Amino acid sequence: MASYTFLMDVGNATLTESEVASMVKLSVTGSGFSLVGTMLSLCLICFLPVTSDGMFILINLNISLIGAQLALIGAENSFESRVVIRTATAVIHYFFLTLQFCSLSFGLHLLSKLRSVTILERFHRRVVVLAVCWVPAMVVVGLTATLRGDSYGSGSLCWLTPEQGTRWAFVGPTLAIQLVNLSIFGLIMATRFAMDVKRDYKLRRVLKNQLLTAVSLVPVLGLMWTLGLATTFGVAKSVQYMFVAFCSTQGMCIFLGHVMTNGHVRKLLCVKMKPENDNEEEASITNGISNDVTNVSQISEMVELPRGGRHAYGNY
Numbered sequence: 379m380a381s382y383t384f385l386m387d388v389g390n391a392t393l394t395e396s397e398v399a400s401m402v403k404l405s406v407t408g409s410g411f412s413l414v415g416t417m418l419s420l421c422l423i424c425f426l427p428v429t430s431d432g433m434f435i436l437i438n439l440n441i442s443l444i445g446a447q448l449a450l451i452g453a454e455n456s457f458e459s460r461v462v463i464r465t466a467t468a469v470i471h472y473f474f475l476t477l478q479f480c481s482l483s484f485g486l487h488l489l490s491k492l493r494s495v496t497i498l499e500r501f502h503r504r505v506v507v508l509a510v511c512w513v514p515a516m517v518v519v520g521l522t523a524t525l526r527g528d529s530y531g532s533g534s535l536c537w538l539t540p541e542q543g544t545r546w547a548f549v550g551p552t553l554a555i556q557l558v559n560l561s562i563f564g565l566i567m568a569t570r571f572a573m574d575v576k577r578d579y580k581l582r583r584v585l586k587n588q589l590l591t592a593v594s595l596v597p598v599l600g601l602m603w604t605l606g607l608a609t610t611f612g613v614a615k616s617v618q619y620m621f622v623a624f625c626s627t628q629g630m631c632i633f634l635g636h637v638m639t640n641g642h643v644r645k646l647l648c649v650k651m652k653p654e655n656d657n658e659e660e661a662s663i664t665n666g667i668s669n670d671v672t673n674v675s676q677i678s679e680m681v682e683l684p685r686g687g688r689h690a691y692g693n694y
Contacts, residue, residue: 379404379537380402380451380537380621380635381398381401381402381404381405381622382401382405382450382606382621382625382626383398383401383609383618383621383622384537385450385515385537385548385606386475386537386549386571386603386606386607386609386610386621387540387609387610387612388513388540388543388546388549389464389540389541389545390546392612392615393615393618395684396613400533400619401618401619402623403471404619404622404623405622405626406451406626407609407626408505408622408625408626408627409447409450409451409626411448411626411627411629411630412443412626412627412631413444413447414445414629414630415627415629415630415631415632415633415634416440416444416629416630416632416633417444418439418633418637419436419440419581419633419637420437420440420586420627421443421633422633422637422643423436423437423637425439425647425650426643426646426647426650427440431487431500431503431504431507432484432487432488432619434482434504435480435483435484435487435507435511435634436505436511436545436598436637436693438483438507438508438511438638439477439480439481439484439511439598439616439632439646440629440632442476442477442511443477443482443628443629443632444471444501444629445469445476446473446474446476447626448631449466449469449470449473449474450470450474452466456591456619461501463536464523467537468519468523468540470520470537471518471519471522471537471547471548472515472516474548475514475518475519475548475551475552476511476512476515477512477600478515478552478555478600478603479510479512479549479551479555480511480553481598481599482510482555482559482598483510483560484510484598485509485558485562485563485599486510486562487507488562488566488595489562489565490568491538492565492569495509495638495652495671512542514551518547518551519547521547522538522544522547526538526539526542526544526547529541529542529544532624534557543575548636549606549610551612552603552606553607555600555676556601556603556604557598557603559599559600560601560604562599563592563595563596563599563601563651567588567591567592569677570588570589570591571584574587582612586598590639593635593639594635594636594639595636596631596635597631597632597636598632602621602628602631603625605617605618605620605624605625606625609621610622639658
């Protein structure tokens with residue numbers, strides 16, 4: 379079996395066998411909770427009439443997360459065929475990279491809302507989202523398999539070998555995406571803080587809004603992968619445990635921290651559970667689904683628009 383630590387390890391691991399075994403158990407247990415949360419998120423999104431771009435990206439993120447965690451659970455190299463080993467390694471590599479690019483897509487989506495930029499029609503936006511989520515990972519995996527195909531799955535696990543820097547084909551893009559998403563996260567948090575201060579909110583409410591925004595954004599932006607730097611450089615074992623715990627439960631964190639904290643999702647769910655409510659009320663709440671728990675549309679009020687421009691929030 380495998381743990382999340384081996385994904386970010388480039389040859390600097392300092393863990394003992396007992397620590398590795400503990401992290402494997404933590405990864406498998408967390409992945410179980412994550413898969414439950416992921417399925418709940420997908421079922422809820424499909425059950426509710428949510429057609430926004432943000433939820434569309436979230437669907438892709440959950441699908442990639444399911445594929446990645448199922449592949450990770452079966453990452454032990456027990457195949458006799460070399461072709462099967464390389465295929466299994468490529469599948470793990472692809473789905474985990476796709477997970478990172480889905481998080482990047484969500485970050486860029488939030489940035490576009492923050493800047494009130496709506497250029498393309500919905501269909502074209504969806505095409506761009508699919509391209510960003512799934513195509514770059516395919517390119518990276520294809521190039522890695524071509525240039526370092528002989529080292530695919532050469533160890534005890536179906537994964538890239540640390541020799542010749544091959545494992546940086548995953549670690550490199552992951553760290554680059556983390557830098558982008560951390561910048562977007564910081565911008566949203568700072569803008570939200572400035573907006574709350576401008577409205578003369580009390581300190582308790584300001585801190586509460588900051589906490590709720592962070593809880594909502596960290597899972598979907600995949601910022602817990604930043605903790606993987608501890609594994610990459612072989613330091614702070616406690617941080618490595620935190621990395622495994624948070625990453626292995628990402629699906630459940632998305633469900634509890636992002637989906638269920640969305641007030642309009644909860645209201646729409648209540649309407650669906652009460653058929654006696656009239657259609658007008660349901661339609662009203664459905665239209666309100668465009669507002670994100672991070673209040674991106676409100677945050678955009680702090681952003682300077684072009685002269686004569688108007689806020690174009692669109693659907694979240």
